[in-house]
Amino acid sequence: MSGNLIEVRGVSKSFGGVVANKGVSIDVAEGGITGLIGPNGSGKTTLFNSIVGYHPIDEGSIQFKGREISKLRVPEIARLGLLRTFQQxxxxxxxxxxxxxxxxxxxxxxxxxxxxxxxxxxxxxxxxxxxxxxxxxxxxxxxxxxxxxxxxxxxxxxxxxxxxxPEVLLLDEPTAGINPTLINGLIDRLKRANEQFGITLFVIEHNMRVIMNLADRISCLAHGELLATGTPDEIQNDPRVVDAYLGAH
Ligand SMILES: Nc1ncnc2c1ncn2[C@@H]1O[C@H](COP(=O)(O)OP(=O)(O)OP(=O)(O)O)[C@@H](O)[C@H]1O
Structure with missing residues (x-):
């Protein structure tokens, strides 16, 4: 057992001529909170859609608890205990x-x-x-x-x-559009869902304060490719991330 609930390996996905994900590999550790960041259009939502079976991938493999799920459809994947929420x-x-x-x-x-x-x-x-x-x-x-x-x-x-x-919940920008007072309440609820109910979280988030506070591991995408993976501290201090993402904000 690798300790990962989800293992994404070499996943690529294009829409016509647009390469949304290219050779992306990311682990989501069981019981943890994994963050996914990256500039607008870097392929975060596409990766979520691929994981939950919303569309087929072009290349690569997606495993949930050691089982290949990249050919399964949304309801089948949901029944296995992998759910997502949406930006809207x-x-x-x-x-x-x-x-x-x-x-x-x-x-x-x-x-x-x-x-x-x-x-x-x-x-x-x-x-x-x-x-x-x-x-x-x-x-x-x-x-x-x-x-x-x-x-x-x-x-x-x-x-x-x-x-x-759910065993795993994929959250697409949970704090987008929420006022700062409610954001703190939401972070607290997310942490408690993780700690008390044992739900593994995989979270796309634009708000740096939120994701640095919430996640124990963070991956950063840029132009559809994985740029870096590390602890919040490592990610915050990674010059490639700062250049590609943090610097742009
Ligand atoms: N269904 C689709 N058809 C065509 N192009 C798409 C489709 N979905 C995504 N794309 C393109 O793929 C690229 C990645 O988009 P994606 O929504 O995954 O990025 P993102 O990192 O989630 O962006 P944001 O932070 O703005 O939500 C973009 O260039 C986008 O226009």
Missing amino acids: TRIYSKMDCMKNMLISVSHRDEGLGTMFGSMRDRETEEFAEELLEFVGLYQKRFLIAGELSFGQQKLLEFAMALMNR
Whole structure:
């Protein structure tokens, strides 16, 4: 056992003439928080999309717990316990928070029958309430999700992902568009999800303060290629990273 939950090896992905990822190799250690940084257009979201099965890769291998997943599709990968959130939140804005939570649990269920069966399940409701409490939205559980602030919607989306008890959660810019007060709360929740629930996190983040604070390992992409991997300190002091990324901000 390598200690890695995800092993990306030599992954390349192009869209027409645009090379979005070229020979990328990254490890996501079990139980850790791995960060992914890089300038706009450096291929971060493409790599996430490749890992969760959103599109086929051109070359390379992606393993989850030692199993090749690069040919599997989104629902199959989700069922294995690998989930992601998006830059733009994907909540059901006309439903209340509780309904959003209950509907999210379908990922690992087999069919609609099971889904509605489990929705009635008191245990599932209690778990949804616990998670809403965890992200600080319990008091707002019957509020229509579209009426929450953007930051609260992101917290709801995070709680929705946790409903599926993922082993790994890929978070695409979790703090984008959130005000600084809520950001600290979110960092705290992410750390607690990692420590208390044992969820491995792989996080794309533009906010340097956030990622340096959160991640134990960070990889930096530039022009679709892996530029550097290291501890937050090593990454912060790597002249190649500073040139390619930090210097540009
Ligand atoms: N579906 C697509 N079709 C065509 N080109 C794409 C597609 N998805 C991504 N690209 C291109 O691939 C490159 C990498 O994009 P990607 O979104 O992965 O970068 P990113 O690092 O996530 O950027 P950002 O930080 O702005 O979100 C860009 O040049 C982008 O325009």
